[in-house]
Every structure is written in structure tokens, then in C-alpha cells.
Amino acid sequence: MKKMKTTNLTLAILVGFMVVLLAGCKRNLSDDVEFAKFPNTPEVFIDGFSGGLQYFPFAGSKLNAFTVDTETRYAGTASMRFDVPNVGDPSGAYAGAIFPDNGGRDLSGFDALTFYAKASQSGTINEIGFGNDFGENKHLVTLSNMRINTTWTKYIIPIPDPSQLSLEKGMFWYAEGPENGNGYTFWIDELKFEKLGTVAQPRPAIFNGEEKVETSFIGVTSTISGLTQTFNLASGQNQTVAVAPAYFTFASSNTNVAQVSEKGVVTIVGAGTAKITAVLGGVRAKGSLSITSAGAITLLPPPNRLAANVISLFSNAYTNVPVDFFNGFYGGSTTQTADVVINNDNLKYYTQLNYVGIEFNNPAVNATPMTFLHLDIWTNDSVTPNFQVKVRDRGANGVLNTDVNTGGPTVDDKEITYTVPVNSIIKGQWVSIDIPLTGNIAAQKNNLAQIVFVGNINFLLDNLYFYK
Amino acid sequence: MNTANPSKINRLILAGSGLLFVLLCFSFLGCTDDTQKVTNFNTLVMKDEFSTPGAPNTALWNYDIGTGQNGWGNNELQFYTDRSKNVTVQNGYLVITAHKESFNGSSYTSARLVTKGKFDQAYGRFETRMRLPWGQGMWPAFWMLGADIDTNPWPAAGEIDIMEFRGQNPSTILGTVHGPGYSAGQSISKSYTLKDGRFDTDFHVFGVEWGPNYINFYVDNVLYNQITPANVTGKWVFNKPFYILINLAVGGNFVGSPNSETVFPQTMLIDYIRVYK
Numbered sequence: 001m002k003k004m005k006t007t008n009l010t011l012a013i014l015v016g017f018m019v020v021l022l023a024g025c026k027r028n029l030s031d032d033v034e035f036a037k038f039p040n041t042p043e044v045f046i047d048g049f050s051g052g053l054q055y056f057p058f059a060g061s062k063l064n065a066f067t068v069d070t071e072t073r074y075a076g077t078a079s080m081r082f083d084v085p086n087v088g089d090p091s092g093a094y095a096g097a098i099f100p101d102n103g104g105r106d107l108s109g110f111d112a113l114t115f116y117a118k119a120s121q122s123g124t125i126n127e128i129g130f131g132n133d134f135g136e137n138k139h140l141v142t143l144s145n146m147r148i149n150t151t152w153t154k155y156i157i158p159i160p161d162p163s164q165l166s167l168e169k170g171m172f173w174y175a176e177g178p179e180n181g182n183g184y185t186f187w188i189d190e191l192k193f194e195k196l197g198t199v200a201q202p203r204p205a206i207f208n209g210e211e212k213v214e215t216s217f218i219g220v221t222s223t224i225s226g227l228t229q230t231f232n233l234a235s236g237q238n239q240t241v242a243v244a245p246a247y248f249t250f251a252s253s254n255t256n257v258a259q260v261s262e263k264g265v266v267t268i269v270g271a272g273t274a275k276i277t278a279v280l281g282g283v284r285a286k287g288s289l290s291i292t293s294a295g296a297i298t299l300l301p302p303p304n305r306l307a308a309n310v311i312s313l314f315s316n317a318y319t320n321v322p323v324d325f326f327n328g329f330y331g332g333s334t335t336q337t338a339d340v341v342i343n344n345d346n347l348k349y350y351t352q353l354n355y356v357g358i359e360f361n362n363p364a365v366n367a368t369p370m371t372f373l374h375l376d377i378w379t380n381d382s383v384t385p386n387f388q389v390k391v392r393d394r395g396a397n398g399v400l401n402t403d404v405n406t407g408g409p410t411v412d413d414k415e416i417t418y419t420v421p422v423n424s425i426i427k428g429q430w431v432s433i434d435i436p437l438t439g440n441i442a443a444q445k446n447n448l449a450q451i452v453f454v455g456n457i458n459f460l461l462d463n464l465y466f467y468k
Numbered sequence: 469m470n471t472a473n474p475s476k477i478n479r480l481i482l483a484g485s486g487l488l489f490v491l492l493c494f495s496f497l498g499c500t501d502d503t504q505k506v507t508n509f510n511t512l513v514m515k516d517e518f519s520t521p522g523a524p525n526t527a528l529w530n531y532d533i534g535t536g537q538n539g540w541g542n543n544e545l546q547f548y549t550d551r552s553k554n555v556t557v558q559n560g561y562l563v564i565t566a567h568k569e570s571f572n573g574s575s576y577t578s579a580r581l582v583t584k585g586k587f588d589q590a591y592g593r594f595e596t597r598m599r600l601p602w603g604q605g606m607w608p609a610f611w612m613l614g615a616d617i618d619t620n621p622w623p624a625a626g627e628i629d630i631m632e633f634r635g636q637n638p639s640t641i642l643g644t645v646h647g648p649g650y651s652a653g654q655s656i657s658k659s660y661t662l663k664d665g666r667f668d669t670d671f672h673v674f675g676v677e678w679g680p681n682y683i684n685f686y687v688d689n690v691l692y693n694q695i696t697p698a699n700v701t702g703k704w705v706f707n708k709p710f711y712i713l714i715n716l717a718v719g720g721n722f723v724g725s726p727n728s729e730t731v732f733p734q735t736m737l738i739d740y741i742r743v744y745k
Contacts, residue, residue, distance in 0.1 A: 197664035198639055201602055203731070232602060234666070236636035238729050 037166075038106040044099065044113075044171045044191040047076040052101035053171060056134060061175070062092030074116040074152045074189035084123075084176050086183040096175030098132045107165035110193035113141075113157040113172065119148045119186035125176045129157055131244065132173035139168055140244040148186055158199045160229035160243045161281035198234035204280035205230070206248065206264075207287040215380045215458055216258075216268045217294045219342040220349055224250065224264035226287065229280060248278040248285065258291050271295025294380045299345050300430045303374075303463050311365055312465035313358070313451075316345050321365060328357035335453075340460065348461040355407075355454045358464075364394055364447040370466040373435040373451070378460040382427050387420040387455035389433070393441050394449040407452075414440045425457075437466070509593035509677060509744035517740045518562045524555065528587055531555070532580040532715075534572075540580075541622075544607070545719035545726075547574035555579035562738035564608075564716045566601065568726075576726075580715035588615040588709040593744040594630060595675030596714070601734035602668035605726030606635030607717040608736045610674055612710035623651030626705035628683060631674035634723045635730070638666040641674065643685035645695055649702025656700050658685065658693040671739055680707060714738060 043050040048068065057063045062085045069081035084095045113130050124145050131140040143157050159165060172191060178184075208226030227248065230240040245264035252258045252266075257274035260266045266276055266289065276289040302317040303310075312318035314326070326348055327337035335356035340347040350356060373391055394400045395412030402410065409415040418435040425431050437445050451464070516528055531550040532540075539545060546566060548554070554577050555564050566578040596610050609632045614625030627646040634640070644657035677684040683706060685693040697704040716736045719725040726732075 195664070198662075198666050200638065200666050200669045201731075232638065232668075234639050236604065236634075236638060 038104045040106040040109055042110060042193045044193070045080050045188070046190060046192065047073075047078045050101075052103045052105075054100055054102065056098050056100070058094075058096040058098075058175065060092060061094050061096040062089060064091065065095035066097055069187060072187050074118075074187075076189070079187045079189035080191065081185060081187050082174070082176070083185050084178060084183045087178050087181040089183065094175060094177040096127075096173075098134060098173040099171050100133045100169045101171050102133070102169050104167045104169050105171070107159065107168050107193055108162045110165075110195050111159055111162055111199040112194055112196050113159070113191070114154060114194045114196070115188050115191040116152045116154050117148055117186060117188045118150055118152045120150070120184045121179070122147070122149045123176075123179045123184055123186065124148070125174060125186070127176075128174040129241065130172050131168065131170040133169040135169070137170065138244060138246045139165060139170070142242040143239070144242060152189075156196070156199070156233055156239060157241060158229070158231040158233075158239055159193075160202075160204070160241065160247045163281070164247060196234065199231045201232040202281060202283050203230045204228065204243075204248070204278070204283055204285040205287045206276075206278045206285045207289065209286040211287060212289045213292075214289060214351060215292050215294065216349075217380070217460075218268050218270065218296045220268045220338060220340045222266050222338050224260070224266060224276065224278070224289070227264065243280075248280050250276065250278045252276055257293050266291075268293045294428065297342060297378065297460070298430075299342060300376055300462065303465075305467050310465050310467045311367060311370060312463075313360060313365075314346075314348065314464040315462065317463065318465060321360060322362055324359040324361050326356075326358050328359060330355070330357050333357075345462065349459075350453065350461060351458045353453060353455055353457055353459075355452060358451045358453075359400070359449060361394070361400070361449045364398075364449040365466065366446045367437060367448050367466045368446045369468055370445070371437055371468045373437060373464075373466055374432065375435075375464045376430050376432050376462045377425070378428075378430045378462075379425060379457055380428060381457055381459075386422070387425060387453070387457050389418045389420065389435055390450075390452040390454065391416050391418070391435065391437065391441060391448060392450035392452070393444045394447045395444070396447070398447075400450055414444045416440050430462075509591075511745050512742060513589065513592065513745050514587055514743040515740060516562075517560070518557045518738065519560055521557050521559075523550075523552065524557055524562060524581060528583055529581045530584055530586060532582055532713075535574060539720055540717070542717070542720040542722060544717045545574060545605075546576040546578040546717060547571045548580045548715070549577055550579065551577075553577070555581065560739070562714070564714070564736045564738070566606065566716050566718050566732065566734045566736075568732035576718040576732075578716045578718055580713060580717075583712045584613075584615070585711075587743075588711040589743060589745070590707065590709045591678050591680065591745065593675060593677045593742075594712065595673060595743075596631070596741045597671050597673045597739040598631070598667075599669075599671045599737040599739075600633050600635075600667040601716060601736050602635050602638050602666075603726065603730040603734060604636045605719045605723050605730050606633075606734050607720060607723040608633050609713070609715055609717070611713050613713065614705065615709040615711050622646070624648045624705065626708075626710065627651075628676060628678070628706065628710060629655075629657075630676050630685070631687075632722070633667060635668075635734070636723070638668050641667060641687060643676070643693055645683060645700065645706065647700060647702055647705045650700050654701065656695055660685075660687050660690070660692040671737070678706065712741065712743075714741070 065083050067081045068078050070078045073079040082095050127142050128146050129142040205228045206224050227243050228240050229243050250260040252260050252274050254274035256270045257272040258268050260276050271293050274291050278285040310318050312320045334352045334354050336351045338349040340349045392415045397412050401413045416439045532548050564579045571577045600608050611629040613627050617625035623646050629644040632642045640659050640661045642657050642659045644655045646655045673688050675686050682696045
């Protein structure tokens with residue numbers, strides 16, 4: 001109890017004396033074989049740059065967004081000041097930078113990056129964290145949407161697994177854009193790594209904690225997403241950060257079916273079922289991916305239409321015109337799209353489809369001579385799917401005009417909706433679909449710019465092209 | 469009983485004849501300082517080390533079952549059971565687990581163990597070693613009630629809360645007494661906060677040293693409060709036998725309800741309970 005304190009000093013002196021004596025008696029081999037260690041300096045920015053710290057703004061950001069402020073500060077003589085630009089600021093669209101120590105530091109003795117921050121107005125800092133070194137970003141940690149207001153507040157960004165940070169260069173990074181179009185200023189002070197001792201109850205997650213189920217086949221690769229670590233802090237609040245794959249150890253329950261790399265890339269190598277799971281710092285992550293693989297897929301023979309009669313969007317048999325994207329991630333869309341390569345044939349794999357948009361605006365496609373849209377699809381779904389394809393012409397005004405409520409065309413846009421006949425899609429077989437470019441777009445197909453798939457089906461797509 | 473010993477001896481004897489011998493003698497017989505009295509009660513009179521797996525020792529423990537009146541007077545949300553799902557002895561620990569489940573009209577289940585009718589004592593050292601649960605709405609406690617509570621209703625019977633904890637304040641516990649004129653919101657209480665630790669990640673020792681006219685509260689090796697008749701705003705009722713309670717409540721006036729971020733199940737581990745005189 002209390003008396004311990006008063007005896008500690010005496011005890012420490014004595015113990016110290018004894019250690020000296022003992023060390024003099026016998027030379028300890030381990031003194032010579034210790035590995036070199038990197039400095040474990042906790043300070044990043046207290047009143048100035050800590051030793052080794054550098055500043056590199058992101059390309060495209062306002063390069064002079066960061067300054068050292070000696071007037072506004074939480075403690076000491078200076079703080080870090082960040083001026084977020086207004087929308088349209090010619091000096092940069094946003095503020096963002098990394099602060100690395102390229103000599104590297106040993107951060108394994110700490111459990112969090114902490115700092116005080118305040119702003120000229122309430123705001124939400126898009127991304128802030130550490131582990132960004134403009135290199136591999138192997139141990140990247142990001143706190144998203146950090147709320148900030150006009151009073152100095154202490155923030156804590158936990159280290160997902162300190163034992164991995166024996167050599168880390170990325171001390172601090174951030175990226176923040178205007179708030180409602182307006183720039184503002186925020187300050188950060190007393191930026192340092194700490195051993196708080198109160199960062200506890202780790203609850204890592206992959207796929208944001210979801211237990212995902214997918215059908216798949218040989219050749220599909222996908223990357224595990226939604227990697228997070230959550231801690232409970234001394235305040236009782238939970239703090240969740242997005243973390244890089246390197247913090248996790250991934251595992252497949254059946255490596256004859258699916259393999260997973262240390263970067264979280266899942267590759268299907270055989271038929272059967274496998275479950276992908278992960279562990280972070282000895283704690284099993286919430287969330288998983290259960291895969292049912294149909295095995296190898298027999299490819300279609302290449303299309304044999306003359307190239308002169310084809311405008312191709314996606315096919316290995318033709319030269320493709322530019323496509324802006326194969327998944328617009330429109331609001332409300334759950335659809336995921338993966339690139340699949342089987343025997344050097346490129347395919348797109350659409351999963352969790354409700355609807356998805358493909359756009360080719362730059363330039364639009366003049367399909368006036370063409371008469372059909374062709375696509376080949378393959379599904380392993382056993383339920384007979386309802387599947388629709390929409391083809392949109394954007395009209396003369398050069399932009400897609402979409403009714404925000406119906407998703408349908410407005411202004412000068414024209415669109416057709418083709419419902420694929422119910423029994424024409426067969427599980428485990430390639431099906432060719434040829435959609436006549438008639439109806440609403442019969443007289444206006446010189447600015448085709450969008451294709452939308454609607455339905456509840458997981459499918460492979462190949463050979464998407466217009467032809468005559 | 470109050471055998472406070474004022475001396476604190478650190479004697480250092482150095483003797484040498486070529487070699488140096490260091491001998492340290494500390495005396496830990498007890499001490500006083502300006503504000504607190506500490507009495508050591510060294511004779512063990514009751515202990516449960518929870519070394520036999522299964523249900524807790526029936527010679528010592530009873531259960532409170534159900535929801536009491538108005539959630540045991542605090543609008544607590546749990547239904548207490550004696551099922552092994554809620555209370556069991558495993559791996560040398562008493563394990564009390566709060567589950568989120570529909571059960572007899574409640575949304576949570578948990579357990580509350582009492583020594584009422586089986587063990588009570590006036591004065592002594594009452595100590596436990598526990599690891600606590602965490603999260604908004606978790607309310608574990610190690611506490612005592614006057615053994616005459618059936619004929620002398622609360623708060624007149626008296627209550628000594630050796631340890632209470634709010635899951636949303638993971639580094640802070642409270643030690644409190646309730647009595648006539650100083651109960652509930654007027655209770656006499658003090659909190660203790662770990663500077664760089666938490667009560668849900670490691671085991672900690674919680675205890676009181678209770679003698680005539682004082683109750684000392686300690687956590688681990690830190691004596692953080694003493695309550696004497698001078699501190700209470702009513703009659704001192706802590707001069708008669710009290711019995712022990714251990715429970716894990718969910719929700720209630722003291723902590724508020726669990727929220728969407730509260731993780732279930734939550735477990736309270738009790739390494740031992742020891743009572744000395």
C-alpha cells in the first residue's frame with residue numbers, strides 16, 4: 001500500500017548496486033547478439049518536427065495547406081495548422097499529406113497515436129491516421145470521418161497490433177476536402193504515440209463483420225474488403241479504424257478449393273467448398289467468406305463475326321472501345337464486379353446483383369449501323385433468374401439524363417429494356433443473348449453511352465458488343 | 469481490533485568480508501498516516517477459491533432468482549437464474565455470464581449469488597479478485613447487506629458496496645456505503661480510477677477493511693478511501709453482521725441500458741473470495 005512508495009527508492013538503489021556487481025562478475029553473451037533496434041521516439045509533432053520527420057503533400061492537394069502555427073496551439077509553443085481549400089481553389093482541391101520518418105521507428109511499445117485537435121468550424125475529416133509512407137503502406141491505419149469542432153479535443157487512433165510495428169515509417173497522414181464547398185482550418189497539437197494501457201477489447205473484422213457466401217469457379221480472384229479493427233477506449237467509446245491486410249493472418253479451410261495470400265487476395269483453384277477466415281493479433285476476426293466453387297468452366301469458342309461488323313465493349317476477340325467503368329456503384333446498388341481470367345480470356349463476374357451500370361461516355365458509341373447488342377453470360381445459380389438489360393442513348397446534349405426517382409431516361413435520352421426470356425438462362429451453361437436495337441432507340445442510337453443489368457443473379461459476362 | 473502500528477522499518481544491514489551481502493528487512497506489520505487507519509485482519513475465516521468445477525459450493529452460496537421488485541429496486545433489466553449458462557465454476561474461476569436472450573419476460577439473463585443465511589460476519593477484511601465485464605449497461609458488483617435486512621428493511625439494515633463498476637467507464641470503480649439518511653443518491657461514495665489500465669482486461673483485487681467505526685476501501689495495493697461515522701449523514705449501522713453478494717446486473721438506474729455497441733455475452737470472472745478477521 002502507501003508505504004511501498006517510500007521504500008521504492010531505497011530498494012531501487014540497492015537493486016541497481018547489485019546489478020552492477022553481478023554484471024561485473026560474468027559477461028552475458030546476449031549483450032553481443034542483440035539485434036539493432038530502431039529508435040522508439042514517441043513524439044511526432046509537439047512544438048516542431050521531431051527528429052527525422054518529413055512532410056510530403058499528396059499530388060493534386062493544396063501544397064501549402066500545412067503550416068506551423070505559433071499563435072493557435074493546445075500546449076507549448078506551436079501547433080500544426082491545416083488550411084483546407086474552398087471548392088475551386090486553383091492551388092488544390094483538398095488538403096492532404098503524409099508525415100513520414102524514413103529512418104523508421106520502433107512503435108511496438110505503444111498502443112495508439114494521439115493528438116489534440118480543433119477547427120475553425122465543425123467539420124468531418126475524411127481520413128486521418130498513420131502507416132502511409134508513399135511506399136508499400138503495409139501498415140496503413142485510417143480513421144474515417146473524424147468529427148472535429150471548435151474546442152481542443154483529444155483523439156486516439158489505436159494501433160491494430162503494436163507487435164507488428166518494430167519498423168514503421170508512416171508517422172501520420174490525413175486527407176480532407178472542403179465542407180459543403182467551403183474551406184476551413186483545423187489544428188493538431190501534441191501529436192505522438194502513446195502507451196495508454198486502456199486500448200482494449202480488440203474486435204477485428206473482415207468484410208465489415210459480414211458472413212459472406214459466394215458461388216465461384218476456378219480462376220476468380222477477389223480481394224478481402226472491409227478490414228477493420230475496433231477497440232474499446234478508456235472513455236468507454238468504441239473506436240474502429242480501417243487497417244491494411246498485413247495486420248491480419250488469413251486462412252482458407254480448403255486450399256484445394258481456395259487460396260488466400262497475405263495481402264488478402266482470394267484465388268479459386270478447384271471445385272468444392274472453402275471458408276476464408278482471418279486472425280489479427282491472436283483474435284479471430286468477425287466475418288468470413290464461404291465459397292462454393294463449381295470448378296473449371298468451359299469457355300465459349302471465340303466469336304466469329306467480322307470485326308468490321310462489330311463495335312466491341314468487352315471481348316478478347318476484338319479491339320474494344322473505351323469503357324468508363326463496368327460498375328458505376330450507383331446509389332442503392334449492391335452489385336460487386338470482379339475481373340476473372342480463365343485461360344487468358346478476360347471475363348467480368350457480377351455478384352450480389354440488384355442493378356449495375358456500365359458507361360461508355362468518352363466517347364459515346366455511334367451504333368447507327370448496328371442492329372443488335374450481344375452478350376454471353378454464364379451462371380451457376382439454380383433459381384431461374386429474372387434478368388433485364390437496358391440500353392441507353394444519351395442524346396445530343398452529351399450527358400446522361402436520368403430521372404432520380406425511376407432511374408429512367410429524361411430530357412433527350414432514349415432507352416430500351418429487354419427482358420431475357422425466363423427459361424433461356426440455364427445453370428452451368430453459356431447463354432448468348434442478342435438484343436435488337438429497336439423500339440425507343442431505333443431512330444436514336446448514335447450516342448449510346450450506358451448499359452444497365454437488372455435482376456437477382458450472379459453471372460459471368462463475356463463478349464459484350466454491338467453488331468450488324 | 470484496531471491494532472494500528474505506527475512504525476515502518478526499513479533496515480539495511482551491510483556486512484562485508486571481501487564479498488558484499490545485502491540484506492533487506494521490511495516490516496509490513498501495518499501503518500497509519502495522517503488521514504487513514506489501516507488494520508490488518510490476518511486470520512482467514514472464510515474463503516472460496518472456486519477450485520471445484522460445476523455449480524458453486526451450496527454450503528456457502530444461495531441465489532437470488534428472477535427480477536425482484538422493479539428490477540431489484542433499480543430498474544435492472546436482467547432475469548437472474550441459477551443455470552450453468554449464467555453461473556458456473558470453471559478453470560478455477562467463478563464465472564458469471566450475462567446473456568442477451570428473451571427469458572421469462574426479460575431481455576437479459578445473469579446471476580446473483582448471496583451468502584445470506586450461510587455466511588455473515590461483523591468486521592474483518594472482505595476481499596475478492598476479479599476481472600470485470602465491459603460495455604455500456606454492464607453493472608457488476610461485490611457488496612454486502614446487513615444480515616438483519618428481513619426485520620430491519622433497507623436502508624436501515626445498511627449496505628457496503630465494496631466494488632461497483634459501470635461497463636462504460638472501464639477504468640473506474642466505486643466504493644460506497646448506504647444507510648438510513650444516506651442511501652441511493654445520497655449514499656457516501658468514492659471512485660477510484662486506474663491511471664493507465666482497465667478493470668476488464670486484467671484481474672484486480674477489491675476489498676474493505678472494516679472495523680468498529682471505520683471502513684477502508686482498497687483496490688490492489690491502493691487504499692483509496694476511509695469512511696467513518698463522521699462521513700455519514702445519518703446513523704452508523706455498520707456494527708453488526710453483514711452477508712456477501714456478487715452479481716452482474718444489466719442496465720438499471722446506475723448504468724443505463726446497454727446500447728447497440730454492447731457486446732454479449734459478457735463475463736465476470738471471480739478468482740477468489742476471502743474473509744479475514
